[in-house]
Amino acid sequence: MKRYRFIFKGLVQGVGFRPFIYSIARKLGLTGFVKNTGEGVLAEFQGDLASEQITQYIISNLPKNAILEKIEVYEIEPVEGEKEFCIIESEKNKISTVLPYDLGMCEDCRREFYDKSHRHYHNVFISCTNCGPRYTIIEILPYDRENTSMKQFKFCNDCEREYFSADNRRFNAQSTTCPVCGPRLFLFSFAEKKHIHGEAIELLDFVSQKIEEGYIVALKGIGGFHLVCDPYNETVVKRLFESKRREGKPLALVARDIEVVKKYCYVNEMEKDIFSSPRCPIILFERKTELFSHVNSSLHTLGIMRAYTPILDYILNKTGRDFLIATSANLSGIPMIIDEIDAIQKLDGTCDYVLYHNRKIVRRCDDSVGFVIKDKFVLTRPGRGFAPLRIKLSLSQTVEENILALGGHEKTTVALKKDDEVIMSQYLGDLDTKEYIDFYMSALSDLLFLYNLEYDYIACDLHKNYFTTSLAEHIATKDEKKIVYVQHHIAHVFSCMLENNLDSCIGFAFDGTGLGLDGNIWGSEGFIIDKSNVKRVFxxxxxxxxxxxxxxxxxxxxxxxxxxxxxxxxxxxxxxxxxxxxxxxxxxxxxxxxxxxxxxxxxxxxxxxxxxxxxxxxxxxxxxxxxxxxxxxxxxxxxxxxxxxxxxxxxxxxxxxxxxxxxxxxxxxxxxxxxxxxxxxxxxxxxxxxxxxxxxxxxxxxxxxxxxxxxxxxxxxxxxxxxxxxxxxNSFFPINDGGISAGQVYYTIQLLKNC
Missing domain, CATH: 3.30.420.40 (ATPase, nucleotide binding domain)
Incomplete structure (x- = not known):
């Protein structure tokens, strides 16, 4: 009889990994336990199998959304009289593991949602271990229900039975719920200045009809509110442009499946796979129709995402439209709205109805955006389904010191280096208004808290008038941290070097404007880079x-x-x-x-x-x-x-x-x-x-x-x-200014390695 302790690291929380390990142990006749920890997932197996056999079985049958980066295995003393394998309470320490990202509705849940004979028929918050909100509902890891905004919704008997049944897809699924015990939908009418009452599907039917009639609805999703309307109605689209003060900026579309997209756009295999994946980003497809020129201002692309929530899917189905507009509910100069009180206060005149639920959005997270080129998905806005971005450093890349990088001024993100990994936040916007600065500060505090980061160096842009630079200087003075100024275009190149494990290259950084080392405005720069040695050559x-x-x-x-x-x-x-x-x-x-x-x-x-x-x-x-x-x-x-x-x-x-x-x-x-x-x-x-x-x-x-x-x-x-x-x-980190913070981290690493 042997006993082994396994420590699993990677994306192993929020993806059904503990239930998976539980099922594996039962199938293999092993006793022991599994639990979430600050490092990932810890399991102990006892039985007559060798550790190599257990490891191989696990690797060959991983849950589809899990990413296993490392397995540590130790042989330990057997436990006498142990009779079963069980899931036990998680450790409550802060984390050094992967925060699970939000996942779009899976096909199994979609099928059950429309199955009249199923218990989850028309459950507008249906989810399982393979789908549903994660990053936007987590208050602290480990990812357990009591550490999320789902904690206020106590299980009914049926949900409790599913949650604790090892052979059920919702076994230990933290976001699972049903109409009996879960969140509720509410609908506010601006015209009537009051709420319209009804059951969830009644409200969705009402909203669907209003969208068909040319009204605009603010709809609370996973990471914030969308403004939803009919893209075939040019009058309502014009109104949306005017009320959002977008002045021609393309609007995002939502579709049920890739076959719909193929009717209007050219779609390659990689675009098909990403569109249908659980991450559900907005993909910029090459259009082959002029039909939506009033939506995308006659540009050559259409930004389209899959209906990643049951509510969006239902409204699309009910209206019979191939597409709906689903653009972020943010007015000029303010971040996307995440709170229904804000929505009702701020969106009067912009939309006609506010459809919301009472599950708190813990963390604002916009839709991710990107495009496919050369068989790579180039991420231009990191958000739902991708954030937080995280990359493991190789032994040749890392240093002992931890680093906080504050990014630039536009398309801002925050990045940190902790131990052997770099983590980057979701898109935080342009820091031109108090509202975006408040969002930035909140996200910065959130990331530092979640990762419990004690950092040695703080990196920022060279431009002294950037808010992020003055903040870095303030923190460095207050907390006695060492500060590293990283020139804007050098940071661009280093962000790409980081994701491709490079320390030497010819680097080109072309963009709008950034303060150069000579005090002039740069933006067409060529460099020769060897580790931390950077020479401007073009x-x-x-x-x-x-x-x-x-x-x-x-x-x-x-x-x-x-x-x-x-x-x-x-x-x-x-x-x-x-x-x-x-x-x-x-x-x-x-x-x-x-x-x-x-x-x-x-x-x-x-x-x-x-x-x-x-x-x-x-x-x-x-x-x-x-x-x-x-x-x-x-x-x-x-x-x-x-x-x-x-x-x-x-x-x-x-x-x-x-x-x-x-x-x-x-x-x-x-x-x-x-x-x-x-x-x-x-x-x-x-x-x-x-x-x-x-x-x-x-x-x-x-x-x-x-x-x-x-x-x-x-x-x-x-x-x-x-x-x-x-x-x-760049494809992993944004090729635009969103990648600056990651580049600041990597430049600082190279500086520390070679100073």
Whole structure:
């Protein structure tokens, strides 16, 4: 008789792992116990099987959502008289394990939801060990019901029987419930200024009818409220845009299954798998129809997610629509609403009804967003189903010290390094308002509490005017922590290096703007990186950021400046002799505008020249339109000259001059856009080739918000691979500023390893 202690580490809480171990032990005739701990899951097995046999059986039959990273096995003394295997009470210490992410409704629960003979028929909060809320209901780990916002709902007899039955799919499923003992739905009408009463399905039927009639409903989901309406009704869509003050920013759609998506979009196998997975992110699909141009502002993509809750699935089914709009319920400048009191107070005029439940959302978590390229899912907004992001460090990557990184200013996230792992928060927004700053501070405290982190270093951006930088300095002074300033674009590249276990590369970071080491505004940077040694070796020749920060929202200022410098007559005629713009050019000669090397601003300029708009009503609106109009069959590009006096420099004026000449020749703007995209990709390749010659490196890393442009990213990667480079780009951590915090962590690690 042998007894073994197993410690399982990885994603082993919230995925039915303890019930799985219980069932395995019973099948193999073993006694002992299993429980959640601060490290993961601990089990002791006693019987006549060797530990290798037990291990192999477990690995071969893992629950579908579990991720097993490590198994520690110890032989210990047998226990006399033990008769059975059982699940025992969890340890109550804080954690060093994986927080389980929220899971979309599984097919088994969906089938039961619509089965009239089943006990869970029309259970609008149906879930099991394979699906349901996790991260957004956890107050503290271990993941047990009393540590979640489900603790207020006491089991009825039937739910209790399922929960404690080893052969039931809801055995130890912490979020399981039923209409008898679970949360309740409530419906508030703004027109009537009162609640409308009814059973759950009656309320859903009422809401479905109202959506068909052209009303907007705020619907409380897993991580926050959605605004839901009919995408086929252009009048209601226009109203939603106006009330949310989105000004053309695409709206997310929700669908029941991938077959519906295929009717309107091109879908590859990886997109199909991710769409149907339990994570249920919003995927940016290439559209093949103009039907929803009023929803996505005529862009080339549609953002679509699977109906991940029973409520969304039911409303889709009841309305008979292929799609519904389900966009985050947040007004300009405030985070997504998670509380029904806030919803009723703040959404009057934005929507007509508020449908909510009384299960508390412990942690705000927006829908995740991403796209597929080169057989990788590129995550652009980390949220439900992905957060918190977590990556294990290899022995060569890690150091003894723990690190807290506070991120940048836009698309902010927080990251921490604890022991041999890096954990990154969900998307926390742009820190331009008190509401987003409050959300950021709350999420920071939450992450530090959950992981019980005692850190030695705090990392932040170089920009002294960022809230995150001033916060880092305040914490460092107050708590006597050591601070590391990480330049914005260097952090971009290091975020990609972290997820790909690299310590040396040619790194390109293209984005909008970030403070450079020389005090200028960077955004088209090429680096040679060896561990913590970073050398800037490429950028666009500096140009004045005419209009300063206003040029980000109004790139027509910068576009007119370039046009006027290149061809005065063209500028005056093309921009209709605008007195307003003429004054800007005159001011540019008198004022000391900051110098800039940003490629993001150049995408703005080219977009303005090609009539894609004059103002960015939301970030990168004009570049998104520029990408959408590009002729993907065009292979041509514009000529450019590399200057090797100091770093490699390219003067963008020469390229813009060729674009203006094409405009004067009335060349199709779709061809001009494509040639510009090809040119940017060609620049990366030619610079990389020269750097390979000079530094003997063939690994290229691509990061930064400009590479969210799928056409550019795909072109660049393909062209580099043809030149036999090994190419990496972000997919696990966001390629945009959301990945900055992870890059700050990894740069600090490299600094500590090599100081």
């Amino acid at each position: 950028h666009l020749k500096y140009y004045p950021l005419v209009g300063g920060e206003k040029s980000i929202k109004e790139p027509v200022r910068l576009a007119y400046y370039f046009a006027y410098e290149i061809d005065k007559n063209f500028a005056k005629e093309y921009f209709a002799n605008s007195n307003y713009l003429s004054k800007i050019v005159k001011a540019a000669r008198l004022l000391n505008y900051p110098l800039c090397s940003s490629f993001g601003r150049i995408f703005d300029v080219v977009g303005v020249l090609l009539r894609c708009g004059e103002k960015n009503n939301f970030e990168a609106q004009i570049p998104m339109i520029l990408e959408s109009i590009a002729d993907k069959t065009e292979e041509g590009f514009y000529n450019f000259v590399m200057n090797f006096e100091h770093e490699i420099e390219i003067d963008i004026v020469y390229i813009l001059q060729q674009i203006i000449n094409d405009i004067k020749r009335k060349t199709d703007i779709c061809l001009i856009s494509a040639k510009f995209h090809n040119t940017v990709a060609k620049i990366v390749v030619e610079v990389a080739k020269r750097l390979r010659e000079n530094y003997n490196k063939d690994v290229v890393v691509l990061s930064g918000g400009v590479f969210q442009n799928r056409l550019l990213l795909e072109k660049t990667v393909s062209m580099l691979e043809k030149e036999h480079f090994k190419v990496y780009f």
